[in-house]
Amino acid sequence: MEDTIPDKKINIKGLVCPYTFVKAKLAIESMEIGQVLEILLDYEEASRSIPKSMEDHGQKVLKVEKVSDTDWVLQIRKDKD
Amino acid sequence: MDFTDDQLMRYSRHIILPEVGGKGQAKIAKAKVFIIGAGGLGCPVGYYLTAAGVGTIALIDNDTVEMSNLQRQIAHSVQTIGMPKVESAKRTFEALNPDVNVVAIQKRISKDDIIDLIRDYDIVVDGSDNFPTRYLVNDACFMARKPLVTGAILRFEGQVTTILPGDGPCYRCLFEEPPPPGLVPSCQEAGVLGVLPGVIGGLQATEVLKLILGKGEVLKGELLMYNALKTTFRKVRVPKNPSCPLCGAKPTITELIDYNEGYCAM
Numbered sequence: 285m286e287d288t289i290p291d292k293k294i295n296i297k298g299l300v301c302p303y304t305f306v307k308a309k310l311a312i313e314s315m316e317i318g319q320v321l322e323i324l325l326d327y328e329e330a331s332r333s334i335p336k337s338m339e340d341h342g343q344k345v346l347k348v349e350k351v352s353d354t355d356w357v358l359q360i361r362k363d364k365d
Numbered sequence: 366m367d368f369t370d371d372q373l374m375r376y377s378r379h380i381i382l383p384e385v386g387g388k389g390q391a392k393i394a395k396a397k398v399f400i401i402g403a404g405g406l407g408c409p410v411g412y413y414l415t416a417a418g419v420g421t422i423a424l425i426d427n428d429t430v431e432m433s434n435l436q437r438q439i440a441h442s443v444q445t446i447g448m449p450k451v452e453s454a455k456r457t458f459e460a461l462n463p464d465v466n467v468v469a470i471q472k473r474i475s476k477d478d479i480i481d482l483i484r485d486y487d488i489v490v491d492g493s494d495n496f497p498t499r500y501l502v503n504d505a506c507f508m509a510r511k512p513l514v515t516g517a518i519l520r521f522e523g524q525v526t527t528i529l530p531g532d533g534p535c536y537r538c539l540f541e542e543p544p545p546p547g548l549v550p551s552c553q554e555a556g557v558l559g560v561l562p563g564v565i566g567g568l569q570a571t572e573v574l575k576l577i578l579g580k581g582e583v584l585k586g587e588l589l590m591y592n593a594l595k596t597t598f599r600k601v602r603v604p605k606n607p608s609c610p611l612c613g614a615k616p617t618i619t620e621l622i623d624y625n626e627g628y629c630a631m
Contacts, residue, residue: 302377302378302381303373303374303377305381306373306377306380306381307373309380309381309386309387310368310373310380310386310387313386313387313388314387337381340383341383
């Protein structure tokens with residue numbers, strides 16, 4: 285898949301559930317439909333739970349990538365208000 | 366609305382709900398709710414709405430805290446016996462959530478001031494314990510066009526309904542007039558299971574939050590009846606009465622009425 289340039293990036297390293305998803309959700313809420321959010325995180329469980337919750341909320345998960353020993357990068361496209 | 370870190374943590378379980386989110390929580394923070402009575406129902410309603418982060422909560426009640434209240438009125442305590450109930454509840458609610466502005470009004474609501482008192486509020490909750498107040502609140506909310514979430518409890522049974530201005534029936538469509546005082550149980554007969562107002566007040570607080578959020582379905586045109594002994598919930602449809610003396614086509618009640626007392630205030 286070709287790289288998508290995110291419209292907004294958030295760094296939630298150091299946060300654990302449920303605050304990881306709270307931050308991600310508030311960021312998505314503040315964006316327009318079609319825009320892409322990039323999330324940098326280091327809480328492993330959130331690398332699975334955020335994509336799942338985002339899909340449950342009607343958003344599109346574009347990328348889930350482990351970028352280092354500790355960090356993940358997610359890209360979520362806002363499909364639903 | 367920008368949340369502080371404390372608020373993000375406090376409201377996180379709301380914010381992650383699709384039906385609430387940051388936008389819904391901001392609506393809750395802006396909402397102003399007026400609660401009639403700081404007793405069995407007013408305590409849990411105010412307590413949960415405080416926890417939920419409702420921006421302004423007014424409480425009106427004329428009574429002081431007594432030992433016999435503590436079996437069910439969960440905002441009060443042995444430390445606040447003798448204190449006005451509204452002050453006691455304000456202390457409890459402010460200790461739970463400093464975001465909330467609690468307005469304590471120690472007086473008995475009357476036909477002369479109710480419209481002015483509720484004017485600046487979005488939603489009214491009736492947790493009163495007597496028929497004159499119940500009818501006064503219904504009539505005032507109709508005239509002031511305020512949504513009303515009304516609850517009642519006795520012994521092991523409780524009921525809840527939500528009355529929307531100009532949309533569906535009012536309380537008088539259901540029961541046109543207050544019952545004569547002789548038909549109302551006397552003080553000695555008027556027991557109540559202490560947890561019952563928690564169930565009914567919890568339902569009222571839920572209705573309030575749905576009204577604020579604009580989500581789900583409220584008990585409009587329906588009376589929900591709970592029987593604690595049988596553990597049954599029953600919904601009864603309440604049609605609008607076209608000849609209702611208050612909200613019907615030819616209303617006969619056009620000003621507020623203070624019904625004579627003679628009821629037991631429990």
